[in-house]
Amino acid sequence: xxxxxxxxxxxxxxxxxxxxxxxxxxxxxxxMQGTVxxxxxxxxxxxxxxxxxxAPLRALYHVRFDQPSVWHEGRAGDELQVEIYEHWLEPL
Amino acid sequence: xNIVETDGERLLLALRGVLAAKGIASAAEIAERIAITDSAxxxxxxxxxxxxxxxxxxxxxxxxxxxxxxxxLGIPMRGMPPLGVLENTAELHNLVVCTLCSCYPRAVLGYxxxxxxxxxxxxRAVRDPRGLLAEEWGTVLPEGVxxxxxxxxxxxxxMVLPQRPAGTExxxxxxxxxxxxxxxxIGVTIPKAG
Numbered sequence: 001x002x003x004x005x006x007x008x009x010x011x012x013x014x015x016x017x018x019x020x021x022x023x024x025x026x027x028x029x030x031x032m033q034g035t036v037x038x039x040x041x042x043x044x045x046x047x048x049x050x051x052x053x054x055a056p057l058r059a060l061y062h063v064r065f066d067q068p069s070v071w072h073e074g075r076a077g078d079e080l081q082v083e084i085y086e087h088w089l090e091p092l
Numbered sequence: 093x094n095i096v097e098t099d100g101e102r103l104l105l106a107l108r109g110v111l112a113a114k115g116i117a118s119a120a121e122i123a124e125r126i127a128i129t130d131s132a133x134x135x136x137x138x139x140x141x142x143x144x145x146x147x148x149x150x151x152x153x154x155x156x157x158x159x160x161x162x163x164x165l166g167i168p169m170r171g172m173p174p175l176g177v178l179e180n181t182a183e184l185h186n187l188v189v190c191t192l193c194s195c196y197p198r199a200v201l202g203y204x205x206x207x208x209x210x211x212x213x214x215x216r217a218v219r220d221p222r223g224l225l226a227e228e229w230g231t232v233l234p235e236g237v238x239x240x241x242x243x244x245x246x247x248x249x250x251m252v253l254p255q256r257p258a259g260t261e262x263x264x265x266x267x268x269x270x271x272x273x274x275x276x277x278i279g280v281t282i283p284k285a286g
């Protein structure tokens with residue numbers, strides 16, 4: 001479990017290049033660094049649910065990213081806040 | 093071609109029949125769900141916002157657990173994804189988007205507006221949110237207000253609790269609710285006194 005305030009990185013992984021998938025992690029955040037805001041709860045892994053496979057509960061986090069760092073443009077201080085599953089996050 | 097008996101209609105009938113036969117969902121349960129979906133509208137979210145503006149204890153409960161706060165006002169939330177509420181303040185403005193598809197707090201805002209699902213809105217909301225707000229809605233945030241774009245990617249649904257506009261002092265809940273528009277609760281617009 002990640003505590004609020006933990007610095008994390010979204011895995012720079014592209015499972016869609018390896019076969020059919022259903023992924024709730026947006027492209028633009030792969031490999032990006034963010035900060036855990038809070039644990040939102042645990043939900044059945046949608047990546048399995050989409051294919052009617054047994055879906056284990058996975059922790060879902062609200063993670064905050066610095067918006068200009070992601071896009072190399074924008075207003076300093078603006079943020080992106082996105083739901084990311086624990087198996088997509090690695091501690092920094 | 094008989095446009096009353098389409099393939100889609102036959103497929104729907106067959107699916108409903110299988111769901112009933114397997115005991116997954118009865119005709120009555122499906123009818124109830126359709127009625128709940130059709131009755132949802134931005135007016136429900138507006139009632140929640142107006143109550144939060146006039147009742148500080150409700151505002152606290154709303155920010156803590158949007159689903160419970162909706163149910164408190166008689167809005168059916170059973171079977172719906174959990175609802176989170178994002179509070180706009182003098183320092184922070186929230187904007188909601190779903191870049192992956194069209195996740196939207198339907199239980200409290202009804203069907204999403206057409207532009208919410210457009211590729212243009214979804215792409216620009218995360219990359220150039222200030223340009224999007226200014227050029228498409230004429231919404232320019234006051235100097236010093238930070239923008240937080242909430243990309244609704246997974247199991248939660250999000251609505252914005254806007255700031256109560258100046259000039260509404262002494263208004264009752266019904267009058268306050270009447271000025272809250274769907275865009276105010278997505279974060280593309282800001283409510284005004286009239």
